[in-house]
Amino acid sequence: MNNEKTTIIAAGAVIGVIASVLVLFGNPVNMGFCIACFIRDTAGALGMHRAAPVQYIRPEIIGIILGAFCMAFFHKEFASKGGSAPMTRFTLGFFVMVGCLMFLGCPFRMIVRLAGGDLNAVLGLLGFFGGVLTGVFFLNKGFSLKRSYRLAAWDGYVLPAVQVVFLILLIAAPAFIFFSEEGPASKHAFWLISLLAGAAVGALAQRTRLCMAGGLRDVVLFKDYKLILGFVAVFAAALVTNVVLTLVTGTPYVNFGFAGQPVAHTDGIWNLLGMYLVGFAAILLGGCPLRQLVLSGEGNTDSQVTYLGLLVGAAFCHNFGLASSGEGPTANGKIGVIVGICVCLIIASLNTFKKGDK
Numbered sequence: 001m002n003n004e005k006t007t008i009i010a011a012g013a014v015i016g017v018i019a020s021v022l023v024l025f026g027n028p029v030n031m032g033f034c035i036a037c038f039i040r041d042t043a044g045a046l047g048m049h050r051a052a053p054v055q056y057i058r059p060e061i062i063g064i065i066l067g068a069f070c071m072a073f074f075h076k077e078f079a080s081k082g083g084s085a086p087m088t089r090f091t092l093g094f095f096v097m098v099g100c101l102m103f104l105g106c107p108f109r110m111i112v113r114l115a116g117g118d119l120n121a122v123l124g125l126l127g128f129f130g131g132v133l134t135g136v137f138f139l140n141k142g143f144s145l146k147r148s149y150r151l152a153a154w155d156g157y158v159l160p161a162v163q164v165v166f167l168i169l170l171i172a173a174p175a176f177i178f179f180s181e182e183g184p185a186s187k188h189a190f191w192l193i194s195l196l197a198g199a200a201v202g203a204l205a206q207r208t209r210l211c212m213a214g215g216l217r218d219v220v221l222f223k224d225y226k227l228i229l230g231f232v233a234v235f236a237a238a239l240v241t242n243v244v245l246t247l248v249t250g251t252p253y254v255n256f257g258f259a260g261q262p263v264a265h266t267d268g269i270w271n272l273l274g275m276y277l278v279g280f281a282a283i284l285l286g287g288c289p290l291r292q293l294v295l296s297g298e299g300n301t302d303s304q305v306t307y308l309g310l311l312v313g314a315a316f317c318h319n320f321g322l323a324s325s326g327e328g329p330t331a332n333g334k335i336g337v338i339v340g341i342c343v344c345l346i347i348a349s350l351n352t353f354k355k356g357d358k
Contacts, residue, residue: 005226011204012230016237018197019112022060023253024245025189029262030116032238033060033201034109035289036100037263039307040314040323041185042166045178048315051323053183057170059191061293062163063198068206068297069160070199075207080156082301085145088347089302092281093309094316095340096289099281101314101323102274102337103127104264106289107212107282110275111231113264115238117256120264120271127272128279132216135283138348139221143284145351148302156299159307167195184263202294211291213282263326270329270337277340284348 019032031037037054044055072078100106103124105113110128113121135143169177170191180186188194204210208230215227242253258266265271282288285306287295292310295303317323322333 005229008208008210008226008230009233011208011210012233013237015201015204015210016115016234016239017241018200019108019234020115020238020241020245020253022189022194022197024249025193026187027189027194028184028187029253030113030118031105031109031184031263032112034105034112035061035064035293036097036106036310036314037104037109037184039097039289039310040101040318041180043311043314044180044185044318045169047176047178048311049318050178051318052178053180054185054318055178055180056185056188057166057177058188059167059170059194060198060201062167062170063195063200064202064205064290064293065160065163065297067199067202068294069202069299071203071206072298077206078156078299080151080153080299080301081148082151082155082305084148084302085351086302086305088145088351089285089306090309090312091343092285092347093292093306094313095336095343096278096281096285096306097310097313098317098322098333098336098340099274099277100289101317102329102333103271103278104324107275107278108234108288108290111212111235112238113261115235115242115254116261117254118261118264119256119258120261120266120268123268123271124275127275128212129216130272131276131279131281132213132283133220134276134280135213135348136217136220138352139217139283141352143348143352145284145286148300151301155301156304158301159296159304201290202297205290205294206297209291210294211287213279213288214286214291216279217283265324265326265328267324267328270324270334273337273341274324274329277337277344280341280344280348284344
């Protein structure tokens with residue numbers, strides 16, 4: 001048990017350093033890693049939305065999936081399986097993205113923002129924990145999306161293969177792929193650095209089962225702190241690295257406060273509610289966005305469908321004005337979050353209190 005804790009803490013520390021160092025190499029400040037933001041950027045690059053500042057095929061996402069795939073394959077843990085309420089999982093993935101783009105970040109970026117001094121993320125963390133508690137309530141009552149099944153081997157290879165295609169498109173940069181010339185997506189490390197960083201995170205997360213939602217769930221249900229210690233390590237390592245980079249470069253990588261934070265807004269209520277939706281949906285899905293990418297790399301087609309929900313959700317948010325900006329949330333975004341919470345309550349209730357045959 002102590003060895004497992006040490007491994008998880010060490011992996012979290014490495015991931016925290018990677019997240020901060022990626023900013024040094026060109027990623028936006030407080031966005032060394034953000035699963036939601038990077039999926040959104042990829043959706044824009046593919047033309048699924050036309051928000052010019054957020055269009056770039058992010059190699060970090062490719063790296064996470066392929067890194068998890070290689071690690072799972074090497075350790076003989078790759079297994080094609082699925083069939084557990086795929087459309088429900090697509091819908092939950094869609095609304096996870098709605099919540100993330102209200103807050104402007106996934107649970108991973110929430111920790112990265114905290115390490116950069118963004119105190120708006122404290123409210124996001126409180127909301128996320130509240131969503132996890134709501135999901136745990138339904139778990140205790142018997143919530144389940146029912147079992148998954150073994151599938152043909154090739155099913156699990158589809159999404160990793162698609163990521164290879166995305167990598168080719170990134171490097172070749174054909175005319176039908178859109179790359180931002182300004183805004184957050186125009187700031188990025190060299191693609192090979194980002195790819196290797198993503199692969200390292202994917203491999204480490206695959207071996208340690210790191211998951212922010214799962215970590216908080218395990219604390220509440222089982223008083224098991226292993227997974228959450230990994231994210232404490234992410235925060236601590238990222239904070240220390242930011243301080244060191246500030247001292248060495250003279251550029252402020254840490255800025256404690258609410259106002260003037262990069263790619264963030266100060267509307268506390270909607271930061272809280274956005275992450276509440278993310279935490280609630282993540283518990284129903286069985287993992288946060290990072291965990292869904294890792295499971296996708298392991299051959300889990302249910303998580304691959306969730307990834308598609310995240311991708312489509314990102315496009316929808318920017319096409320229909322749901323995504324927040326530094327100026328704050330939009331009216332459409334607020335409606336989207338409330339609808340998402342209601343949908344999660346309906347899904348949770350139907351799969352808890354009115355379950356059919358297993």
